[in-house]
Amino acid sequence: MQAVLWARANLFRSWWSTAVTLVLIYLIVRGAWSFIDWAFINAVWSVPQGPNGPNTAVCHAAQGIGACWAVVKEKYRFILFAFYPYAEQWRPATCIVLLILLYIVSARRQFWRKELALLWIMTLVVIGILMWGGAFGLTYVPQYQWGGLPLTLILATIGLAAAFPLSILVALGRRSTGLPAVRLLCVVYVELIRGVPLISLLFMATTMFPLFMPNGADIDKVLSAQVAIILFAAAYLAEVVRAGLQSLPRGQNEAADALGLSYWRKTGLIILPQALRLVIPPLVNTFIGFFKDTSLVLIVGIFDLLKAGTTAVADPPWQGFGNEIYVLLAVIYFAFCYAMSRYSRGLERDLDRARRR
Amino acid sequence: MSTSLTDPAPASVAEKGPPIIILDKVNKWFGQLHVLRDVSMTVAEKERVVVCGPSGSGKSTMIRCINRLESHQEGRIEVDGTELTDDTRALDQIRREVGMVFQSFNLFPHLTVLENCTLAPIWVRKTPKAEAEELGMSFLRRVRIPEQAKKYPGQLSGGQQQRVAIARALCMRPKIMLFDEPTSALDPEMIKEVLDVMIELAESGMTMVCVTHEMGFARRVADRVVFMDRGEIVESGTPAAMFETPQTDRLKLFLSQILRGH
Numbered sequence: 001m002q003a004v005l006w007a008r009a010n011l012f013r014s015w016w017s018t019a020v021t022l023v024l025i026y027l028i029v030r031g032a033w034s035f036i037d038w039a040f041i042n043a044v045w046s047v048p049q050g051p052n053g054p055n056t057a058v059c060h061a062a063q064g065i066g067a068c069w070a071v072v073k074e075k076y077r078f079i080l081f082a083f084y085p086y087a088e089q090w091r092p093a094t095c096i097v098l099l100i101l102l103y104i105v106s107a108r109r110q111f112w113r114k115e116l117a118l119l120w121i122m123t124l125v126v127i128g129i130l131m132w133g134g135a136f137g138l139t140y141v142p143q144y145q146w147g148g149l150p151l152t153l154i155l156a157t158i159g160l161a162a163a164f165p166l167s168i169l170v171a172l173g174r175r176s177t178g179l180p181a182v183r184l185l186c187v188v189y190v191e192l193i194r195g196v197p198l199i200s201l202l203f204m205a206t207t208m209f210p211l212f213m214p215n216g217a218d219i220d221k222v223l224s225a226q227v228a229i230i231l232f233a234a235a236y237l238a239e240v241v242r243a244g245l246q247s248l249p250r251g252q253n254e255a256a257d258a259l260g261l262s263y264w265r266k267t268g269l270i271i272l273p274q275a276l277r278l279v280i281p282p283l284v285n286t287f288i289g290f291f292k293d294t295s296l297v298l299i300v301g302i303f304d305l306l307k308a309g310t311t312a313v314a315d316p317p318w319q320g321f322g323n324e325i326y327v328l329l330a331v332i333y334f335a336f337c338y339a340m341s342r343y344s345r346g347l348e349r350d351l352d353r354a355r356r357r
Numbered sequence: 358m359s360t361s362l363t364d365p366a367p368a369s370v371a372e373k374g375p376p377i378i379i380l381d382k383v384n385k386w387f388g389q390l391h392v393l394r395d396v397s398m399t400v401a402e403k404e405r406v407v408v409c410g411p412s413g414s415g416k417s418t419m420i421r422c423i424n425r426l427e428s429h430q431e432g433r434i435e436v437d438g439t440e441l442t443d444d445t446r447a448l449d450q451i452r453r454e455v456g457m458v459f460q461s462f463n464l465f466p467h468l469t470v471l472e473n474c475t476l477a478p479i480w481v482r483k484t485p486k487a488e489a490e491e492l493g494m495s496f497l498r499r500v501r502i503p504e505q506a507k508k509y510p511g512q513l514s515g516g517q518q519q520r521v522a523i524a525r526a527l528c529m530r531p532k533i534m535l536f537d538e539p540t541s542a543l544d545p546e547m548i549k550e551v552l553d554v555m556i557e558l559a560e561s562g563m564t565m566v567c568v569t570h571e572m573g574f575a576r577r578v579a580d581r582v583v584f585m586d587r588g589e590i591v592e593s594g595t596p597a598a599m600f601e602t603p604q605t606d607r608l609k610l611f612l613s614q615i616l617r618g619h
Contacts, residue, residue, distance in 0.1 A: 254426050255463035259477035259529060260452035269476060273467050 039327075042066025046073060056317045063320060071321040072328055075312040079325065082147020082303040082311070088139065091130045092150040098123055098130075099153045107343055109350065120161065127154065143222045147303030149332065151222070155294040155304065159229040160287055166230065167237030172267065174238065175245055186238070193235035199299050201228045206300040225297045233290045240282045244275035277351050284344035288337045305329060373580070374402030377533060377564055378423060383432035385418060392418050393429065394588040402532075405565045407575040407596070410585035411611055416568045419585065420535050423566065424455045437532060453481060456526030460538040462518045464510035470497065470521050471506040474528045482529065489528070496524040500554050516547030520554055527558075534558065536567040572600065572615060584608045 011021040044062050047054045047070040059068035072079075080096075081089045102123045105111055131150070134140035173179070173186035193201070205228035210219045248271060256266040276283070298307035309325045312318065378400040385393040392415045400406050408416045421427040422434060425441050425448055434441045436451050465473050474493035478484040484492065497503045500520035502513075510518055519539055526534060536555065540548045552574050559565055559578035569575065575582050576596045583593040586607045592599065603609045 249461075249463075251459060251461050251463035252465065255457075255459065255465070257426060258424055258452060258455070258457035258459075259525075260449050260481045261477060262449060265480050269480065270465055274465075277467065 038065070039067050044068045044070055046070050054317060059321065067324050067327075068321050069324060071313065071318050071324050075315075075318065075325070076328075078148075078312050079305070079309045079328070080148045081150070082308040083145045084147060084150075085139070085141060085145065088133070088141060091133070091138065091141075092146070092148070095127045095130050095150045096153060098127055099150075099157060102157075103339075109347075124158070143220050146222065148308045149305050151303065152294055152305040155222075155226055155229060155297065156291045158226060159233055159294065160290060162230045163233035163237055163290075166234040167241050168272065170234060170238035171241035171245060174242055190235045190238055193232055194239075198228070198232050198293060198296055201232055202297060202300050204228070221300060222302060225300060225302055229290070229294060229297075233286070236286050236290075237283065240279050240286055241275065243282070244277075244279035245271065247278055248275055280344055280348050280351075284340055288340055291337060291340070292333060305332065373404050376400065377402045377437055378566070379433070379435040380419070380422075381433040381435075383419070383422065383429045383434060385415075385422065385427065385429045385431075392588050393422070396432070396585075396588075396590055398583060398590060398593075400533075400564065400566060403562050403564055405559050405563075405578050405580050406567065406583060407579040407581075408566065408568045408583045408585060409570060409572075409575065409611070409615075410591075411614075413587075414585040415588040416585045417537050420537050420566055420568050423533075423535055424452050424457055426457075449481075453529055454532045455535060456529055456531035456533070457535045458519070458522050458526055458537065458539045460541050462510070462515070462522045462542070464518055464522055464525070466510050469507055469509055470502070470513070473510065473521060474525045477525070478528050493524070493528055496527045497521070499527070499557075500524045501550075514547060515543045516550045519543065519547075519551045523551075523554055523558070533564045533566070536565065536569065538568050538570075540569065540571060570615060576600065584611065586611070 012018045042062060043066045044059050047056055047058055047068075049055070054070070054074055056068075056070070059070055062068060077086070077089060081092050084092050102120065105119065106116060129135055129138070131146060131154075132141060132143075170186045170189060173182045174190065176183050202225055205224040206221050209224060213219060252270055252274065253266070256270045261269070295304055295306040297304050298310075303311065306329060309329045310322070313320070313322050313325050376399045378398075380396055380398045383393050383396045384391070394415075396415075396419055398406075408420065410416045418427055422429050422441075423436060425434075428443075429441075437454050439447050439451055441448065441451065464470075465476070468476065471490060471493050474496060475484075475486070475489040478489040478492060479486055494503055494506060497506055500523055502517055502520055502524075505513060505517060505521070510521065513521065523539075539555065540551050543551060548571070552571060555565075555567070555574065556578055565578075567574075567579075579596050581593060582596050582599045584591050584599065584605075584607075592603065592605050592608050599608070600612065603612055
């Protein structure tokens, strides 16, 4: 009864809204049905193995009618780990698990203490050892062989973890009244970095920057890209943080000053906790944006998740099955981004509960 | 209000000590606007001074200069034997000894009432946490809201918030308390609870400089009333003398306006 009333009030109020409702229902049902048809009913789930690798004739026959999930089954190792040596792929797989565990632990507010920073450093060191090897009996794997999901996660995690504190310093610097030189430096940094596309920054970092280095100083491509991402993300995050700083009433500063708190105490205990809380939505927005923007590193020849996916279907027997791969990649990206946005909403709610003005 | 102008004035004359705040020919400009003109004033230890005047008279600016929330451009300000300059270390030293209560409370909304009180003792005075909490609770009891210690400022009424702000300042055990229109942002029914706390504090012998329009309060506790208008000190004296025999037209006009308002 409730549902009928609700539908009457919201969907069939007038002949016009009834018409729109009916058209939309038709389009949604049709769209959903064709997707189900393609993705499940007519899908090909596996292909027979021929003498020269998989025989993809069935898939080619079904092309356009049904999805060929066999390509995922066949290629998922390459998509997830790219050119990382096949026998050693348990190492990047462990790294994925470690990173996800790290996210989960960091998300719990009761773990927000000094030890958490230590845990981050330790985890990143372990991940470094696992990825590079060359110690503890692990074979050495140079960085150009890294790729896939672990690389994407590493670029995004280290990128944002380093960019965030940097952005806070830049935002504080940009607002400092006593140190005009520092302020100028921060303004120039933000405006310069924001004024260039990330792609050109990535190019500069990986191809132009090494030219200025002394001969023999071989700068790793992944490392250069990582630095470029950190610098780029920090400039954007700094503006978000600055917005938070600006929206605090002046009285908070004055009250802290009047109590005799030093600048850093005041900033750390009074200003930042409130300012950052205010900008959680735009912060997470920027985080999600940069998580996806890490895929731009493919432009300088780094095999991140997206690039590994597109390369997987360059293999002749599997050419033409990009859609299936893109669906898979979309699901992976969505899982991470949606988790971030859900978490931020929960965090906002938790933090707001205590503080109704 | 709590006490009216016609109340008998027990002008409590306590033993006053040596000068603890000295303003000597202080001048300040906001851009072109000359907000403090040759302001000179001395406050003795344990003295209670009420500063009044029409809005825009520079009284808030003057009180904010005493702990350098505003900096003056000319003249000399000395607090507790130290001159206020750009030296931040000396400034932090002075600010520990000078408590301030604001018109808009300025409590820290992300901390509980007790945390608001213990923050500065813990981080500035390096008091151990347990001791700071004990201190905080004792001052919350003094302002009569110990039961709100675990709440957040946003959950309290304006009067309660202002009393917490007073407790927060007292937790630093300051030698001087500055009040910048502490009751102006309050609903009428809450003014009394704040004034009562301030009266108690005044009677305990605290050195106080108070910008307020509460003439009843001034009458009851002030040793001296200072009247400011257009950036200068126009007249000062005991509350009785000021209110009963104002010398200047400006003060007469101000008093008539204030009284009409009540």
